[in-house]
Amino acid sequence: MNNDGKARAGKFASVPAVQVLHEQEVAALRATIDQLLAMIASHSANDNQSAAFAQLVRQLQAANEHLVLATFGAQDRQAAAEAANLRQTEFLSMLAHELRNPLQPMAMANELLGKITDLHPTVATVHGVYARQMTHMVRLVDDLLDASRVNSGKVVLQLAPVVLSDIIADAVEISRPGIERRYQQLQVRLPAAALVLDGDKVRLAQMFSNLLINASKFTHEYGRIEINARRVGNTVTVEVSDDGAGIQPELQPFIFDLFTQGFRSLDRAQGGLGIGLSLVRTIAQLHGGTVSVTSAGSAQGSMFSVTLPLSASTDQRANAAAQAVPAVPCKILLIEDNHDANDILTMLLERDGHSVTSCFDGPSGLRAGLSQSFDLVLCDIGLPGMDGYQVVSALRAALDEPRPCFVATTGYSDSDQPDRASEAGFDHYLVKPVSLPALTRIIAAHASQLRIPSQRRDDPTASQKKY
Incomplete structure (x- = not known):
């Protein structure tokens, strides 16, 4: 092979290598x-x-x-x-x-x-x-x-121990005229044992009287209204029921709202503003209780149930009633600047056999307390001349044992007042209007502690003075 042939052969031989590289x-x-x-x-x-x-x-x-x-x-x-x-x-x-x-x-x-x-x-x-x-x-x-x-x-409450039967009695008295005017029958069933509440007697009576007036208003003439109370543990449930107009189911969830009214005829014979039941709920809640309503509907009557907590003294009161002894007459110094309140309270205490000396200002009360011996001093806090704190502090400092029992009466209900009264020397604190049963319990408890023989007492008719 000549040189040209070898060159062409080498050229063709390099094509695969180029292709691989490509x-x-x-x-x-x-x-x-x-x-x-x-x-x-x-x-x-x-x-x-x-x-x-x-x-x-x-x-x-x-x-x-x-x-x-x-x-x-x-x-x-x-x-x-x-x-x-x-x-x-x-x-x-x-x-x-x-x-x-x-x-x-x-x-x-x-x-x-x-x-x-x-x-x-x-x-x-x-x-x-x-x-x-x-x-x-x-x-x-x-x-x-x-x-x-x-x-x-x-809405401010004047709290004091109060018996349920007294509350119901006041409520019945308030609502009785309307009930009698419609010739309706009212039946009251209460537990035999006294049930005590820590509450505002006036507001509680208003609550139950509103329920009674509401029941009478929506019950036909010669209808029937009942009050039933029962104790459930540490609470009492009072039910006010009637056989009157009843309450529609759609209205029951709103019946305690302000200004809520049920169905009215065009003559609006029932009257009212829809405020009473709202007040019932408010008063119950302020006393730590609840109120509810049940009714099968129109013309099926209704029942309002109020549940309230009982006072811790309920059982103590029941035990005390079972062991009650005849009240012992006491010598009482009454210091009260309101003449009407002084006269009425004096008459009530004297009816219970107590001897009462009445004063109408702080200085005369102090003089009387220093000049005679008393078993109990019933002293208003807001007095002219000297307030009740000053009077009792002075008497405690001047008198020897046994000192009288000092009871404060006041129209103030501020939370710090009882502590201040205790610091001044008062043994008990009563908010006006004074609960007579509460005062009677205080007097009886103190008299039983003294055990004073009758011959030690002065002649009640000779000890009464007016200052």
Whole structure:
């Protein structure tokens, strides 16, 4: 083979090597391209995540803005509601006050009308109608005042031990005229044992009288009303039931709300403002109790159940009643600047056989306490000349043992008053109006501790003085 042939043969022999090199370069480029594509895909995913994150941030910002707006809106609505409630409270108070202004001359005119009923046969009838409507009007005004106090949180309780039977008796007395006027039958069943509550006797009597008046108002003539009480552990449940108009199921959840009324005929014969039952719930709750209603519906009657906690002294009272001994007459110094209250309390104590010396100011009370011996000193705190704290402190410092029992009476119900009275030397603290059963228990307990023979006592008729 000549030289040209060898050259052509070598040339053709290098083609596979070039092809291999080309394929390697292509593979390398493809690998690079794959890497670039992967990087592009990765960057694209990151961009998508960033965009999604940015979208979430924008949504969160929008939600925060809505939340801020909603918060301010809620605050505005709350402020508006509080302002409306304040306006309602002020309106009720103003309305009750303004209604009382014409009631006074109207009542006086009715009194005068009652003195001239013999002038004409119809005058007595007109006087009776006027008197009944005046009584109804006064009660409506009182309800408005109570509603105002409830709305403003100004219902204050005068707490003292009180017997349930006394509360029910007062409630029956208040509601009896309406019951008798409709010829309705009222039956009361109470436990034989005395049940004691730590409560405000006036407010509790108001609560039960509202229930009785409500029962009478929505019960037909000659209908039946019952009061049943039973003890359940450390509570007492009082049920006021009737066979009257009943309460629709859809109204029962709202029956204790202010101004709620059931179905009324167009003549509105039942009257009222829808305040009484709201006061019932408020008074029960203030005493740590509950109230509920059950009714099968219209014309099926209704039953209101009030559950109240019993006083810790309930069982003690029952034991004391079982071991009761005849009361021992005591010498009592009464220091009270209100002449009517002084006279009435003196008469009540004297009816129980006690000898009472009455004083009407602090200095005269101190002089009496130093000049005579007494078993018990019943002293008002707010006195002219010297207050009750000063009087009792001076008596305790000057008198030797055995000293009398010192009992404070006061119209103040501030939480720090009992502690201050105790520091001054009082043994007991009673809030006005003074519960006579509570005072009687204090006197009896102190007398039993003294065990004073009857011959040691002065003649009761000789020991009474007025200062």
